[in-house]
Amino acid sequence: MTRLIPTEHELHAYVDERLEPARRAEVQAWLAANPQEAVRIEAWRADARRLRAALAGFGERPSDPHLDLAPLRRRLRQRRQRRLAAAAVLMLALGLGGIGGWQARQVTLFAGMLPMADAVQAHRLFAEASTLDIEARDPARLQAWLGTHFNRVGRLPDLAGYGFQPVGARLLSNEAGPAALLVFEDRQGQRISLFLRSPGEHFERMPTGQRTDGQLEARYWSHGDYNFALVSAVDDTRGEQLRQALGVSL
Amino acid sequence: MHDLDDQQWRELLQRLRRFALWLTREPGTADDLVQATVERALSRRGQQRDADSLRPWLFTILYRLFLDGKRRERLHARWLAWFGRGQAEEPAGGEIESIVLAQADLQAFARLSPEQRALLLLVSVEGLSYKEAAETLGIPIGTVMSRLSRARAALRELTEGNPAPPALRRLK
Numbered sequence: 251m252t253r254l255i256p257t258e259h260e261l262h263a264y265v266d267e268r269l270e271p272a273r274r275a276e277v278q279a280w281l282a283a284n285p286q287e288a289v290r291i292e293a294w295r296a297d298a299r300r301l302r303a304a305l306a307g308f309g310e311r312p313s314d315p316h317l318d319l320a321p322l323r324r325r326l327r328q329r330r331q332r333r334l335a336a337a338a339v340l341m342l343a344l345g346l347g348g349i350g351g352w353q354a355r356q357v358t359l360f361a362g363m364l365p366m367a368d369a370v371q372a373h374r375l376f377a378e379a380s381t382l383d384i385e386a387r388d389p390a391r392l393q394a395w396l397g398t399h400f401n402r403v404g405r406l407p408d409l410a411g412y413g414f415q416p417v418g419a420r421l422l423s424n425e426a427g428p429a430a431l432l433v434f435e436d437r438q439g440q441r442i443s444l445f446l447r448s449p450g451e452h453f454e455r456m457p458t459g460q461r462t463d464g465q466l467e468a469r470y471w472s473h474g475d476y477n478f479a480l481v482s483a484v485d486d487t488r489g490e491q492l493r494q495a496l497g498v499s500l
Numbered sequence: 501m502h503d504l505d506d507q508q509w510r511e512l513l514q515r516l517r518r519f520a521l522w523l524t525r526e527p528g529t530a531d532d533l534v535q536a537t538v539e540r541a542l543s544r545r546g547q548q549r550d551a552d553s554l555r556p557w558l559f560t561i562l563y564r565l566f567l568d569g570k571r572r573e574r575l576h577a578r579w580l581a582w583f584g585r586g587q588a589e590e591p592a593g594g595e596i597e598s599i600v601l602a603q604a605d606l607q608a609f610a611r612l613s614p615e616q617r618a619l620l621l622l623v624s625v626e627g628l629s630y631k632e633a634a635e636t637l638g639i640p641i642g643t644v645m646s647r648l649s650r651a652r653a654a655l656r657e658l659t660e661g662n663p664a665p666p667a668l669r670r671l672k
Contacts, residue, residue, distance in 0.1 A: 298624035
């Protein structure tokens with residue numbers, strides 16, 4: 251029997267038509283048996299009805315052009331596009347700044363790096379040294395040694411015509427991989443060196459060129475898979491001819 | 501929201517505006533509230549609703565915006581009070597006042613607290629389920645029931661020409 255007495259919440263749900271049909275019938279029966287409660291509930295219902303009636307059309311206004319769906323969507327789309335555009339401009343600015351900065355960094359970083367600077371350096375360190383990896387007076391031996399380390403290198407020319415004999419060679423390495431310093435000497439003990447290595451990251455398409463570095467003259471070029479440099483004394487007049495001979499042959 | 505025709509849209513707007521008017525009792529503020537609600541809804545395209553759940557969803561957005569505005573207002577009022585300038589409680593807009601005076605049935609309703617008005621609007625006028633009303637107002641369903649009970653009792657009392665003391669308006 252207690253199941254039949256509706257709670258206050260159920261009475262509200264009854265007014266709002268939110269009860270299950272079965273329960274609704276039970277509440278209806280209970281109200282029929284309790285006229286006092288029925289009056290109270292009916293008053294709620296009447297209040298709600300009056301409220302609905304009084305508020306029908308309330309807040310109605312002819313038409314608000316600001317809130318018509320199509321123009322509103324258009325405005326929102328425009329606003330979104332403006333935001334996207336602003337974001338894009340910002341990204342572009344940041345991007346350009348970043349790329350520009352990176353480029354500037356590269357420029358400053360490599361401003362001090364000259365092509366085949368390592369060749370000049372190697373010449374300074376080892377050309378006069380007595381300790382080379384191999385002592386090879388015989389050009390054929392030097393060629394063989396070179397072939398074991400650099401399998402795509404051409405033939406070493408015979409420089410005897412220019413007065414130079416091979417002294418030896420030293421295997422070096424740098425960031426681009428193995429490098430070799432080949433040392434030649436003339437009868438007066440004047441030494442020149444040929445440096446070769448794989449192209450470095452920054453000098454992959456190294457232009458042919460020539461530069462003076464202190465007392466040394468470096469002539470450099472690229473051929474095949476390697477970059478070459480011939481380093482000789484600045485005042486050695488045979489430099490250019492040697493360079494041509496090596497360039498043709500290697 | 502994108503498959504509504506203009507007629508449905510206008511009707512929806514009117515419902516939103518009615519809700520906003522009774523919350524704010526200030527036509528200007530109500531219009532701003534509706535506009536902000538619609539813009540927010542349209543900008544959340546990821547949360548597209550079907551026609552049935554669209555209405556409660558819009559009411560929810562509007563009510564949240566209303567509460568945010570109230571919070572800011574209270575903060576503002578506290579600052580004003582701090583500087584020695586008190587502010588009158590709940591100034592009522594002219595349009596609402598005239599409508600309320602013209603319709604006896606609304607006089608009692610107008611004297612309910614904003615929370616009670618909001619709930620009765622959602623449940624009795626807009627026909628939202630208790631669950632939807634609870635979600636819209638951001639309160640548990642139990643609170644919806646007890647608030648509904650108090651709101652109906654208060655409305656009854658006010659309608660019977662038994663004006664409650666002004667303190668009733670502050671009831672939650």
